Every structure is written in C-alpha cells, then in structure tokens.
Amino acid sequence: MGTAIAHSIEESRQVEQTRLDALKTAAERNKWGQFATPTPLALSLAAYAHTLMGEHPVRFLDPSIGTGSFFSALLETFAEDRLEAARGVELDPLFARAAMDLWAGQGLHVDQGDFTTQQPAPDVRFNLVIANPPYVRHHHLSGDDKERLKAKLMQSLRLDISGLAGLYCYFMLLCHDWMEKHALAIWLIPSEFMDVNYGSTVRRYLTEHVTLLHLHRFCPTDSQFADALVSSVVVAFRKAPPPPSGHSARFSFGGLIESPDTEALVPLDTLRQSHKWTQFPANPHVVKTDDLKLGDVFSIKRGLATGSNGFFILRKEDALKWQIPNQFLKPILPGPRNLQSDTIEASANGLPLVATPLFLLDCNHSEAEIEQKWPSFFEYLQQGKKQEIHSAYLASRRVPWYSQENRPPAPFLCTYMGRSRNGKHPFRFIWNRSQATAHNVYLMLYPKGPLRDALKERPELEAEIFEKLQNISQDLFISEGRVYGGGLHKVEPKELAKIPAGFLLDGLESTIRKGQQLTLVMA
Numbered sequence: 001m002g003t004a005i006a007h008s009i010e011e012s013r014q015v016e017q018t019r020l021d022a023l024k025t026a027a028e029r030n031k032w033g034q035f036a037t038p039t040p041l042a043l044s045l046a047a048y049a050h051t052l053m054g055e056h057p058v059r060f061l062d063p064s065i066g067t068g069s070f071f072s073a074l075l076e077t078f079a080e081d082r083l084e085a086a087r088g089v090e091l092d093p094l095f096a097r098a099a100m101d102l103w104a105g106q107g108l109h110v111d112q113g114d115f116t117t118q119q120p121a122p123d124v125r126f127n128l129v130i131a132n133p134p135y136v137r138h139h140h141l142s143g144d145d146k147e148r149l150k151a152k153l154m155q156s157l158r159l160d161i162s163g164l165a166g167l168y169c170y171f172m173l174l175c176h177d178w179m180e181k182h183a184l185a186i187w188l189i190p191s192e193f194m195d196v197n198y199g200s201t202v203r204r205y206l207t208e209h210v211t212l213l214h215l216h217r218f219c220p221t222d223s224q225f226a227d228a229l230v231s232s233v234v235v236a237f238r239k240a241p242p243p244p245s246g247h248s249a250r251f252s253f254g255g256l257i258e259s260p261d262t263e264a265l266v267p268l269d270t271l272r273q274s275h276k277w278t279q280f281p282a283n284p285h286v287v288k289t290d291d292l293k294l295g296d297v298f299s300i301k302r303g304l305a306t307g308s309n310g311f312f313i314l315r316k317e318d319a320l321k322w323q324i325p326n327q328f329l330k331p332i333l334p335g336p337r338n339l340q341s342d343t344i345e346a347s348a349n350g351l352p353l354v355a356t357p358l359f360l361l362d363c364n365h366s367e368a369e370i371e372q373k374w375p376s377f378f379e380y381l382q383q384g385k386k387q388e389i390h391s392a393y394l395a396s397r398r399v400p401w402y403s404q405e406n407r408p409p410a411p412f413l414c415t416y417m418g419r420s421r422n423g424k425h426p427f428r429f430i431w432n433r434s435q436a437t438a439h440n441v442y443l444m445l446y447p448k449g450p451l452r453d454a455l456k457e458r459p460e461l462e463a464e465i466f467e468k469l470q471n472i473s474q475d476l477f478i479s480e481g482r483v484y485g486g487g488l489h490k491v492e493p494k495e496l497a498k499i500p501a502g503f504l505l506d507g508l509e510s511t512i513r514k515g516q517q518l519t520l521v522m523a
C-alpha cells in the first residue's frame with residue numbers, strides 16, 4: 001500500500017534524517033537519545049500493529065517522533081482512510097520542523113516540546129502508540145528533572161520509580177494517560193529494564209496495570225539493525241487491566257517480530273514472581289548434539305553487497321590519493337584468491353595483515369557537506385557519478401548512495417562459491433582474527449547462543465572451532481549447496497545453516513553446557 005506521494009516523502013525523510021544526524025556528534029546524539037528506527041524495523045512494527053488493530057480507525061501518537069519513521073510506516077501499511085488522527089511530539093526543534101514540513105500534508109500534527117511536561121487534552125485520547133523513546137540514561141537527567149518526573153508518575157499511576165531509571169521508562173509510563181481504553185501500545189526500548197532493579201516499576205506496570213501481549217527481544221548478534229538497537233526489545237500491550245487469571249504473554253527472541261527464532265507463552269504469575277525476564281523464552285529447545293545444525297550455533301549472513309566493488313573498495317594508495325578521511329574507510333578483506341593464508345592475523349589496531357590492504361568506503365554525510373569539507377573526496381564521488389555508480393541497482397537504494405549495509409566483522413567466513421579440483425574442497429573456511437568486514441564473495445558466520453557465550457569466556461576456543469569447520473566433509477556441502485556448470489559450487493546462507501554441526505561441539509560440550517542441559521536458540 002502507500003501512495004506515491006508518501007513514498008516520495010519517505011525518500012526525502014531518509015535524506016533529512018541523515019542530514020540532521022550528521023549535524024551532531026555521537027555524544028550529543030546520545031544525550032538527546034537520537035537513534036532513528038531503521039526503515040525495515042519501522043515497517044515491521046507498523047505491520048504488526050495492523051494485525052492487532054482490527055478494523056478500527058486509527059488515532060496515532062508518537063511521543064518522540066524524530067523525522068516520523070513510524071508515521072511513514074503507518075501510511076505504507078494502513079489504508080489511507082484508516083488514519084483518523086496522528087500526532088507527534090518532538091523536543092529537538094530541527095527534528096520537529098523536519099517532521100512538520102515532511103508530513104503535515106499527510107495529516108500529522110507535530111508539537112515541538114518535551115513530552116514529559118505535556119498534558120493530554122481531556123477530550124483527546126489515542127488508540128495506537130508506536131514509539132522509540134529517547135534512550136537517555138539517568139545520569140543525563142538533572143536532579144530537578146528526576147524529582148519532577150517521579151512526582152508526575154506518582155500522580156498519574158501511583159507508581160514509585162528508582163532514580164536510576166532512564167528517560168525511556170518515564171516515557172512509557174507517562175504515555176498511559178494519553179491512551180484511550182483498550183489502546184494498543186508498541187514500544188521499542190532497551191531490554192535492560194527486563195533484568196535490572198530500576199526496571200521493577202516498568203515490570204510491575206506491565207503485569208499489573210495493562211494487558212501485556214508480547215515481548216520480542218532482538219538477538220544481539222543480529223546485524224540487520226543499527227548498533228543502537230543491539231539490545232532492544234519490542235513491548236506490545238493494551239491499556240486494559242490484566243485478566244484476573246490465566247493470562248500469558250508471548251515472549252520471543254531472535255529474528256523478526258513476525259517470524260521469531262524462538263518463542264514461548266509465559267504466565268503473568270510467573271512474570272510477577274520473576275526479577276529476570278530475559279530468561280524467557282526459557283530453554284526454548286533442548287537440542288541433542290546429534291541434531292545440531294550450523295544454523296543453531298551461527299547466525300549466517302552473506303557478506304555485504306556494495307553494488308560496485310571497483311568503486312567502493314579502495315586500496316590504501318587510492319584512498320590517500322583522493323584524501324578520503326579515515327572515518328569513512330573500513331578495513332575489508334580481499335577476495336579468497338588474494339588471501340595467502342586461511343587465517344587472517346591482525347595488527348595491534350585490528351587491521352588485517354594481508355598483502356594488499358583494502359578499505360570499504362562507507363559514509364553517511366551529505367554530498368553538500370563533503371563538498372565543503374573534503375573537496376578531493378567529493379571529486380571521487382563525482383567520478384563515480386560520471387560512471388553512473390550512484391544510479392545502479394544497489395547504490396540507488398541506499399541513502400546516501402555511498403553508504404553501506406551494516407556487517408560487523410565475523411570471526412569465521414566461508415567462501416560463497418568454489419570449484420572442486422583434484423578432490424580439493426570447493427569451499428574454504430577463513431579464520432578472521434582482524435576487525436575487517438567482508439563482501440559477498442564470503443558468507444559470514446557469527447557465533448550465537450551458547451557457542452557465543454563459550455567463546456566470550458574462552459576466546460582460545462576459536463582455534464579449535466576453526467579447525468573443526470575446516471574438516472567438514474565436502475560431500476555435506478555439495479549435497480546442501482548447488483552445482484553449476486563446470487563443477488562450480490555455490491552455498492547460500494540457508495544451505496550452510498543446514499549442515500550438521502554436532503561434531504563442532506565434541507569435546508566442547510562441557511564448556512557449552514550450562515547447568516544440566518544444552519540449551520540452544522534455534523534458527
């Protein structure tokens with residue numbers, strides 16, 4: 001759905017978001033809690049809201065609207081005539097202005113100001129809140145602010161809260177008064193409140209004041225979302241007292257909210273008695289090591305697709321020649337043919353020790369800013385434009401076109417394609433001990449679940465795991481992957497994930513076993 005106008009405003013919004021983000025340093029953005037929701041996640045939450053809203057007309061509120069990513073996602077997801085009212089609040093005048101300029105014509109009303117000081121008008125109540133509130137830590141809140149917020153919370157919900165609570169807790173709790181009865185709320189917040197003492201007020205609110213529907217926690221090693229969302233959880237509830245008995249909330253983990261890796265229903269009574277909610281879904285699957293697959297112990301992703309390696313991947317001398325600032329250059333591994341060894345060692349600052357070091361161009365600044373500050377780098381981009389790199393399929397879908405997907409370095413890589421010759425293994429595993437990322441000639445293997453925990457505790461196990469990966473029989477690969485003409489084999493992430501991996505844990509089980517059972521998060 002979504003009209004052509006809304007699509008084109010969304011494109012402008014993404015450009016505006018990048019421009020406004022670049023005006024502040026990372027420390028300033030931290031203080032304001034300014035981390036925009038990535039578009040795919042905003043769309044996923046809007047789609048989720050759509051499934052829960054039934055046929056009701058929507059009166060939408062976003063108390064920290066930024067440039068309006070959720071409003072945009074609603075326009076994309078709901079039929080145009082379903083949106084009866086839409087309102088956003090935003091403290092930063094630049095973001096408030098941007099949201100107004102972008103979306104006023106689509107029916108969004110924006111108030112510039114501090115949401116926590118505002119009072120809902122008695123006759124206005126919203127039936128849908130989707131919010132990604134500022135993740136401002138308590139030490140950025142003044143003593144006076146805390147007093148005021150605590151007093152307001154006491155007055156509204158008769159709840160006391162610890163002085164260590166971050167601003168996001170107050171946002172969620174104070175929003176209660178803005179919602180009408182049975183309104184749906186979907187909050188994207190840090191998962192910290194699930195386990196720490198200061199989170200007890202939020203946990204109490206969710207189990208005693210409203211009807212908790214679902215908590216979905218993103219897998220911290222999942223690289224599909226920006227870094228700021230690494231430990232985030234989506235909390236969905238209705239403004240209605242919890243049913244007197246028998247209610248369970250859905251707890252899910254990993255993957256997307258619409259297709260989580262694991263899930264379980266947890267009775268409210270269990271939640272009320274528990275101080276640590278990240279234990280749910282508890283022991284989702286107990287897997288016998290015989291049944292274990294690579295996808296159970298690794299998150300497997302294709303390396304990043306630049307759209308034009310020749311332009312976006314540079315040698316050091318070219319980066320120097322064009323005076324591209326270091327901040328826009330990430331180390332990236334050369335293709336497998338140019339790797340002399342299967343183990344990539346690193347320099348003290350994490351650079352891979354390879355014959356020809358390469359760098360990935362990844363920049364979020366606007367062209368106007370680049371032109372002003374780094375004219376030679378700007379000239380390089382213009383050369384790219386002359387070659388129409390910016391309008392090619394992948395680059396034209398990125399904003400700006402010279403930014404890249406987020407693919408943190410992975411400790412293990414597997415070549416994506418290979419040819420079997422003279423009984424040689426067609427696929428090669430690489431042990432990447434550097435901080436270099438990789439492009440899509442590789443699959444990237446990020447350890448997850450108990451394997452990740454074990455490696456964190458005992459990093460020296462990496463060598464053992466690597467050796468075992470190298471010993472995977474090539475027949476297994478070939479049966480899971482595909483064969484092309486001339487004996488060329490390809491293996492996709494999903495295919496690699498299906499390869500049995502019980503042998504990986506032989507001898508490691510005592511490290512990986514936690515308590516009595518080997519518990520694994522299934523893919």
Ligand SMILES: C[S@@+](CC[C@H](N)C(=O)[O-])C[C@H]1O[C@@H](n2cnc3c(N)ncnc32)[C@H](O)[C@@H]1O
Nearest residue numbers: 035036037064065066069090091114115132134
């Ligand atoms: C995490 S961002 C989310 C923005 C947007 N909703 C999104 O999802 O992309 C939080 C936003 O809240 C704004 N903000 C910070 N403190 C605020 C306050 N006290 N009242 C209203 N907005 C605030 C920030 O400027 C920032 O734009």
